[in-house]
Amino acid sequence: MKLFRSLAPMALAAALLAACGGGDPDVPGSGSPSGAPTAKGNFAAFITFGDSLSDVGTYSPAPAAFGIQAGKFTTNGPSGTIWVENVAASLGLLVTPGEVGFNGQSVKCPAALQSTVPAVQRSCTAYGQGGSRVTDPNGIGHDPATGAGALTVPVVTQIANHLANPAFGGRFADTDLIAVFAGNNDVFTQFGIFATKAAQIQAQALAGLITADQASAALFQAQTEAQAGRKQA
Template sequence: MRHTKLALAMLTAAVLAACGGTSPSGGDQTQKLTFTQQVSFGDSLSDVGTYAVGAVKQAGGGKFTINGDGTAKNPELTGKIWVEFLAAELKLPAPCAAQTGLMGNAAQGFSVPVVQNLNCFNYAQGGSRVTNPVGPGNAATGSPIGETTVPLVTQVANHLARSGNKFSGTELVTVLSGGNDVLMQLSTLSAAATAAGNAAGAQTFATSLTMQLAAGATNPQTAAQAIGAAIATESARPGSTTQTIVGAAVTAAATQPGNAAVAQASVYGPMVTKAQADASAAGAKAGADYAAANGPKLVQELGVAGAQMAALVKNEIVGKGAKYVIVANLPDVASTPAAKSRTADIQALIAAMVNAFNTQLKAGLGAEDPRILYVDLYTVSNDQVKNPAPYGLTNTSTPACGPNPLGTTSLICTNANTVAGDVSHYMFADEIHPTPFENNLVARYVLKDMAIKGWL
């Protein structure tokens, strides 16, 4: 979908007119529908401050974008995300986090009691997945931050528990999730592929080094057995290193008849270098082979997650009385800086995972439903990366946030720690999350679809 600046200007005018703005033709400018509140479910893309507590709050963070009001520096540096822009445009109360708190390292300021804020209806949480309770940042992953990552299915259940097991039908409900299912599945695959590569590399290193060291002995076969045993023994010893393993192997080799010369560094050094090269090649191949063999499983898992999200919308949101539900599909994760830093094979895998999720989500939602607005964030985000200028984007490949105490995450990114230069029209705050400007574009896109749907 190709937009131009003129189209965006017309879009904005149409939205303003629908919401009561000035229209050149005059006429009824009354908003067609009046929503009583905004209820949001999802992950970091919709999280307005679940983790804005403790050390995160002290650092000026809490949302996954460029945090803080930087409008004095540039009008686009609002610190807002798309659901905040949406609520403001519809004259709804500013969204607030339904739950706040962290379950991380107390010494670092990441252990803050979890509190339920009963008058707040933004249930989205950074790191949340569709059904799995363990997402990125969760303490179970080893993260010191200790994000709660309450999954989408539980977020909806929590709201229903508050509201008498039903929606009133006058809320505007937003649902956006699935990105962390992609990230966690990839993380699991990467760890397993790395382990497979390390195991293959270690085995190849031992074999290559053994055969080279044994070649000069009077009886190479007997020497190989002795060297192999020495390597195995040292490898199993706690605290062993490549250097100690090589030392054990060389010592065992030099004691074999006819092989004393191998003890000289000038002799065994090149052998170690070759063994390391062999190990590196074998490890890389084993890791790649593992990823290739197991990648299709991840695609299937994301398809399942997409179907689960659709069923949740149908059964527990629309099925429980919601009449105005915005369901957004996954943006083009494969075009984010995080994905672009990976190999071509992994980028292709990410694209396939996102496609599987979106396909099953849309299929699960079924035919056109007056209560559900399906927003295609994938198509627009894909076009923004390829054709940034018409959207007013100046950079779609480099994160705006610079290094901070938590790495480069936008959770504590502020206007004080962005990279040099004007980042106000960048697409990405960090390697995956959008800037306030991009969030505003998303909100405008959603408002346009709401107008077309007849909700504005």
């Protein structure tokens, strides 16, 4: 039990370091900017990419063939909105999901199929999807073997999908307000991998298969690998 108690704090500390980036230096420009604009500006579109925190309804009730009754990943109350919708409303802009679906079936820009109004057809600029990672298509809630479950289109593909839409001319416009809010699911994934390895190392130490020093070294290596995996995203 003494060895277990000594390893547990180390595992927790290593996990926290892996989650927050360890000893990496501060990222330039990550603080509050000085001299930021105070006016709303003349934005014509609000384009967002990310995960569940930016999901405005990827899993909302879609065509009946999908057979789902889901919705936003965060709030589904009758008056529930997320930050993407709130910012868009403050700018007088309309945003709708860039893609809606489930279980490997989806429809891109469903608003364009439901309206002939140009402003509505160009409103599908909210690409965030619950479970999405930065570059890996196998996000949280997605079965890589069958394609079942959440879509989890990665952020890199979300951006490519926007640029591939002829309605937007294959480019970002000068009047676009663009936000990318992602990486959370990559941290969660690496944390899960680290937690599994840490449990295995503790079990080996308790069974006397490795020494305390070997366990410490193995935990450090697992932490390093988790940090590397997060950065590769």
